[in-house]
Amino acid sequence: MLRLEGLSASYRGLKALQGIDVAVGHGEIVAVVGANGAGKSTLLKAIAGQVATEGSIRFEDTDLKRLPSHQIARLGVNLVPEGRRLFPRLSVEDNLRLGAYAKRGTADRFKPLELVFELFPRLKERLPQQAGTLSGGEQQMLAIGRALMTQPRLLMLDEPSQGIMPKLVDDILAAVTRIRDLGVTVLLVEQRLVEALAIADRAYVLQTGRIVMSGPAAEIAGHADVRRAYLGI
């Protein structure tokens, strides 16, 4: 579905990504794990068309590098960014409805609301509440819900567990699995290695801008180097 080849990116001469090869198949959850500053967010932004790159990014038959970010989103490639970027003064309901903005004019544009409420019943209870007053976990649910309103085919999540209490992290990752089961392919960036690898099919380990390891998630989780470097085992 998605193939990155020889992808590099730099910020004012400083390399953030170097020669990245990543493939994501239909219906997979693929995790990208690595320490702070490894380049995980840059990788997702590159795919979303928000960062200039060298190398190739193909989504099915389309060369994403030729497209501006709004057209990439229109193909069904959607990024839930780090920090969520909600409209804090708008209600939960309005944030969700704005997610469907690109689908305006289509009869079924609010249809994904049912799915969002099923995945995150807390959001349904809080429809009139200002998004900025939600807890961190609820805001993450809303950010994912808003992304689902765009009816994505590839959903990219940048550290959904950030700043969230452990109980809600489990709920959110369970929802991610369910989203995949409903047919949405997921590219998940996480610092929480154990949790991410538990739900992923395959994984890539990113270290200072390079892929240093890749394979089935269970294999990566059991790899001695990974355990030593990231889990202190």
Ligand code: ATP
């Ligand atoms: P984190 O988990 O801390 O977000 P990350 O793995 O997502 O880390 P990136 O945010 O992709 O890493 O950053 C990769 C490198 O690029 C870092 O050295 C970072 O300082 C640098 N970088 C990221 N964004 C910019 C920017 N807008 N301008 C300059 N340098 C940047």
